[in-house]
Amino acid sequence: MARRVRTTARKKPRQERSQATVDAILSATARVLCTTGYDRASTNRIALHAGVSIGSLYQYFPSKEALVAALVERHIDQMTSLVKTKLAEVAATPLPLAVRTMIQAMFDAHAVDPKLHKVLIEEVPRVGRLERLTDVERQVQGLVAAFIDARRDLRKAPAHAIAFVLVHAVEAVTHAAVVDELPAPRAQEVAEELTHLVLRYLSPG
Amino acid sequence: MARRVRTTARKKPRQERSQATVDAILSATARVLCTTGYDRASTNRIALHAGVSIGSLYQYFPSKEALVAALVERHIDQMTSLVKTKLAEVAATPLPLAVRTMIQAMFDAHAVDPKLHKVLIEEVPRVGRLERLTDVERQVQGLVAAFIDARRDLRKAPAHAIAFVLVHAVEAVTHAAVVDELPAPRAQEVAEELTHLVLRYLSPG
DNA sequence: TGAATATGCGAGCTATCGCTCGCGTAGACA
């Protein structure tokens, strides 16, 4: 157990069927992670659930770490692409609308695959390639800091500090609302309170 | 590996030396968790680092889960006792001071053992007895909700929603500041911004 | 059609895991 050697890709799929195999493996990884948790999610079990031999799995993913890293990548892309496009869209809109939209986008992003997100955040060790999980937050922080710098209608304070507080606060509340599986009306209340929190915080008054 | 059977205590230490053994085991668990991560932290390795035989370890902790649960308990107690006493202290003080004090208390609580806290939050699977980790948050939320209800000088909104947003926001920002190992001046900035965030949010204006 | 290549297979290797159990030793009490 736990040898963690090769983390780079091993072989690239050239034919259609092999691409299907790769997809099946990744999907199975997500399913098994959700149902059994990280340390019970053995590569053998994943291969079994994917309807693929363990040999095939290791033909495309050189290690368990690489496998999970690939899944993380896929999941992160799905979430961030959603948030990034929204952020670009609202760059020039009035602040209240912009904030409301972004918070909704955060909720939507977390709704992509809440259970997987939970496992990825709460159980996957952030070593090696898996560190990307934390990288993304920094990346988003940068974008938000830029967004804040570009605005003159906000209270003045170090943009990096504002971004730090804002990103983590919004992320955490959204995450908690989704992970705690709040019923829709409660979630709605929380989303509104969160919007309120951010708007009050940013207004120069 | 991974049998997870007995989770209740096995034997209670009666003599002094055995209490020392238990302490050594718990401390070693914390150290090994921090240095190797959760899934590399085997019971054998922990016993080794504690200078104790694997047999002795299992004399006091019936399973790895129980061992980690005990450590979680100890860590949580250290953190929450600090926060709870402060919360009681400031119950009747003016809001700005109360908030400032509580946020400082949160930073202090996270400073108790940041690395352990990080591992406990990010890697330990929340199954069985380990769920207590999430229980605490709900508990704190209740206390804060009560605190809010007791005050008439705040904006009116469902106390539970306010508490939800507040607790998760403050927790996340504090946690991030400590885990990211922000240099002191940056941390100070963040703490001030966080205070600002909360005060703005709570003021009725 | 046949050679070359891409893909798929799974028995099984080694390492390590969580944990047991039989036995030796230190301290308490008579």
Place this chain on the structure above:
DNA sequence: TGTCTACGCGAGCGATAGCTCGCATATTCA
């Protein structure tokens, strides 16, 4: 001092982990 019990020990068990490797089958292309 002898007896009883709390405490400590560590070889080693069964299970399972991550992963390899030799071989079978499907596909491409000449």
